[in-house]
Amino acid sequence: MINFLFLVTLLIYLAASIFQTLSLAISSRTEAAVIRPTIERIAFWGTGIGFAFLTLFIALWWLQQGHFPMTHWTDSTAFFAWAITLIYLIIVRLTHLRALGSFVMPVAFIAILISYSFATHTAALPEPLRNYWLLAHTTLIFLAYAAFIAAFGFGLMYLMTERKIRKKTDALLDNLLPSLGTSDGLGYRCTILGVILLTMGVIVGSLWTQYIRDVPWRWLDAKVISTFVTWFIYVAQIGLRQFWGWHGRRAAYTAIIGFVAVLCTYVGVDLFLDSMHTYR
Amino acid sequence: MNQIVSIGTSHHIAPIEFREKLAFSEAQIIESLQHFRESDQVQEAVILSTCNRVEVYAVANAVRNADAAAKILVEFLSRYHQIGVESLKKWTYLHHNLETIRHLFRVTASLDSMVVGESQILGQVKTAYDASREAGGAGTILNRLFTKAFSVGKRIRSETTIAAGAVSISYAAVELAKKIFNTLEGKTVAIVGAGEMSELTAKHLVSNGVSNVIVANRTYERAVKVAEKFNGTPLAYDNDLSFLIDADIVISSTNAPDYLIKRRPLADVMRKRKHRYMFLIDIAVPRDIEPDVSKIDHAFLYNIDDLEAVVASNLKDRQQEATRAEQIVTEEAKRFYDQLQIFQVNPTIKALHQQFREVAATELQACFYKTTLSDQQEAAIASMTQAIVKKLLHHPMQNLRCAVNDGNADHGQYVQALQELFALDVNDDNSEL
Numbered sequence: 001m002i003n004f005l006f007l008v009t010l011l012i013y014l015a016a017s018i019f020q021t022l023s024l025a026i027s028s029r030t031e032a033a034v035i036r037p038t039i040e041r042i043a044f045w046g047t048g049i050g051f052a053f054l055t056l057f058i059a060l061w062w063l064q065q066g067h068f069p070m071t072h073w074t075d076s077t078a079f080f081a082w083a084i085t086l087i088y089l090i091i092v093r094l095t096h097l098r099a100l101g102s103f104v105m106p107v108a109f110i111a112i113l114i115s116y117s118f119a120t121h122t123a124a125l126p127e128p129l130r131n132y133w134l135l136a137h138t139t140l141i142f143l144a145y146a147a148f149i150a151a152f153g154f155g156l157m158y159l160m161t162e163r164k165i166r167k168k169t170d171a172l173l174d175n176l177l178p179s180l181g182t183s184d185g186l187g188y189r190c191t192i193l194g195v196i197l198l199t200m201g202v203i204v205g206s207l208w209t210q211y212i213r214d215v216p217w218r219w220l221d222a223k224v225i226s227t228f229v230t231w232f233i234y235v236a237q238i239g240l241r242q243f244w245g246w247h248g249r250r251a252a253y254t255a256i257i258g259f260v261a262v263l264c265t266y267v268g269v270d271l272f273l274d275s276m277h278t279y280r
Numbered sequence: 281m282n283q284i285v286s287i288g289t290s291h292h293i294a295p296i297e298f299r300e301k302l303a304f305s306e307a308q309i310i311e312s313l314q315h316f317r318e319s320d321q322v323q324e325a326v327i328l329s330t331c332n333r334v335e336v337y338a339v340a341n342a343v344r345n346a347d348a349a350a351k352i353l354v355e356f357l358s359r360y361h362q363i364g365v366e367s368l369k370k371w372t373y374l375h376h377n378l379e380t381i382r383h384l385f386r387v388t389a390s391l392d393s394m395v396v397g398e399s400q401i402l403g404q405v406k407t408a409y410d411a412s413r414e415a416g417g418a419g420t421i422l423n424r425l426f427t428k429a430f431s432v433g434k435r436i437r438s439e440t441t442i443a444a445g446a447v448s449i450s451y452a453a454v455e456l457a458k459k460i461f462n463t464l465e466g467k468t469v470a471i472v473g474a475g476e477m478s479e480l481t482a483k484h485l486v487s488n489g490v491s492n493v494i495v496a497n498r499t500y501e502r503a504v505k506v507a508e509k510f511n512g513t514p515l516a517y518d519n520d521l522s523f524l525i526d527a528d529i530v531i532s533s534t535n536a537p538d539y540l541i542k543r544r545p546l547a548d549v550m551r552k553r554k555h556r557y558m559f560l561i562d563i564a565v566p567r568d569i570e571p572d573v574s575k576i577d578h579a580f581l582y583n584i585d586d587l588e589a590v591v592a593s594n595l596k597d598r599q600q601e602a603t604r605a606e607q608i609v610t611e612e613a614k615r616f617y618d619q620l621q622i623f624q625v626n627p628t629i630k631a632l633h634q635q636f637r638e639v640a641a642t643e644l645q646a647c648f649y650k651t652t653l654s655d656q657q658e659a660a661i662a663s664m665t666q667a668i669v670k671k672l673l674h675h676p677m678q679n680l681r682c683a684v685n686d687g688n689a690d691h692g693q694y695v696q697a698l699q700e701l702f703a704l705d706v707n708d709d710n711s712e713l
């Protein structure tokens with residue numbers, strides 16, 4: 001039954017992603033006026049209901065395991081999707097820019113798909129890790145990832161709008177995507193938010209190591225290094241923007257590079273390198 | 281029965297030479313409406329006279345059919361404007377009843393305009409209607425019709441996008457600027473050279489929030505003259521583009537034979553302004569801005585052809601929307617027409633009922649006066665009489681309503697026959713409309 005409900009959640013996310021992307025594919029004003037409101041409504045309600053389901057599942061696992069569920073890919077990716085949706089919903093609440101969902105919801109869907117495919121697996125969490133440090137550390141890191149993914153979405157939106165403006169003829173036909181200035185500015189804010197959260201997450205993580213002696217700490221841990229690379233990419237972007245006027249197009253490309261770095265840190269390191277941060 | 285007819289001409293079918301002959305001045309409209317009122321041939325009228333169209337909407341009830349009503353209008357126009365009936369027939373269109381309603385809805389919704397979706401016509405129709413109402417031209421039926429036309433126009437504007445998208449070069453420029461900058465507040469526009477188009481565009485930009493205007497011209501005096509209009513900063517330029525460092529939007533329209541703004545110097549400018557977005561509009565022919573400029577990051581160049589293409593694509597889009605709007609018009613016109621029919625027979629139905637009831641009441645009173653019946657008996661007789669009245673009227677009323685609902689043209693004759701046969705006194709002011 002629980003498995004079935006999780007499948008339902010997965011399908012809701014799939015539907016929300018598809019409808020979000022469809023809404024972006026509309027190019028004529030006629031279609032926009034006739035069907036977009038319906039599509040957007042479905043997509044948005046799908047996102048809301050999917051998010052509620054996901055929250056319930058995480059709560060359920062928490063109760064079952066007796067500690068914050070973050071032991072296996074199942075928990076981890078579900079929480080990843082949860083964080084992405086949360087940040088997206090907050091951004092929509094503040095800016096009314098639903099178009100962002102077309103870029104971030106598919107990422108959330110893939111995360112849940114991974115979670116679903118591992119659904120029967122569980123792993124035991126070592127005793128010393130069961131505490132609120134785990135909760136604080138992972139929540140901060142995942143919210144940072146979600147903010148970076150939102151920045152990535154804004155970067156793609158920027159590039160799409162720019163292409164339309166350069167293509168000229170149908171530059172004005174679609175009013176879904178915001179202006180270049182808006183995409184760029186919001187992407188930048190998301191980046192700053194992400195850097196702050198990531199910095200805090202890393203600090204919490206390193207303080208945590210002071211409290212656990214049983215697990216040996218290695219500075220050369222693959223995840224740690226990869227995280228620093230990611231952090232550096234975003235900090236460099238902020239610096240270049242402040243001092244050299246690197247915004248707009250370049251910022252959009254950096255957001256895409258940063259997104260790849262986030263994926264490498266989160267998934268890649270686990271699959272191909274050895275680390276104490278693995279979910280297995 | 282009331283006949284709603286209209287006669288008119290527009291840019292679609294008649295040349296300006298004819299339209300100006302048919303046009304009415306404000307005073308002429310009042311005069312004509314007065315004439316209609318006095319002549320007794322036409323009960324209600326509204327005259328719409330704009331540069332693109334002249335139309336007379338009228339309601340006549342003392343005529344046999346719509347053709348007769350139309351004939352009154354043709355004769356009136358021919359006499360009033362001294363135009364031969366033949367050329368009137370050639371250059372005007374006539375509409376009857378449902379078609380009149382549909383036509384007015386189309387006009388008000390701007391589906392019949394030169395630029396579909398333009399917003400002026402709604403105001404023009406409103407003015408014409410108000411003028412007519414003040415002069416006592418519009419009565420209950422036209423009041424109803426025009427009020428409905430305005431609400432249909434509003435519905436179309438909200439449910440379709442026929443009014444969306446810039447259809448003039450200057451508005452297209454404003455909309456493009458809004459796609460680039462997150463806000464136009466606090467932005468600076470530089471007008472290079474002078475010209476009506478660039479001033480108009482700058483004006484639209486300013487009214488959309490742009491706060492600073494720089495006017496650059498080879499001759500300082502001319503720059504000053506244009507700058508005064510915008511409370512802007514005049515300056516004389518000489519191949520030095522440094523004044524563009526502060527400019528977010530550049531409108532160029534000089535007579536220079538060569539490119540005035542070239543890629544390399546502009547790239548320098550862009551660097552100095554920290555690569556903030558720059559929207560360049562080149563409306564000069566020959567062009568002022570080197571096309572390669574658009575290869576610079578964050579510099580967006582549109583020339584006159586690009587802007588015209590944007591406008592053309594918006595117009596095409598409006599055309600598509602117009603099809604949907606036409607469906608709404610047809611559906612609303614039909615509904616309005618049906619309602620109007622029912623409202624038109626209602627006074628007759630009411631009068632007939634009243635007559636029957638009055639006769640019954642009088643007879644009952646006479647009968648009760650002569651006899652001595654118990655209260656119970658009187659009540660029984662009274663309710664029986666009511667039942668008889670009701671039953672007698674049932675079929676005629678039902679058939680009349682059916683005739684109306686079926687769109688059967690005979691119902692006018694039915695109403696007339698009823699009124700004559702039963703000597704009904706139907707005051708035709710349609711007070712319940």
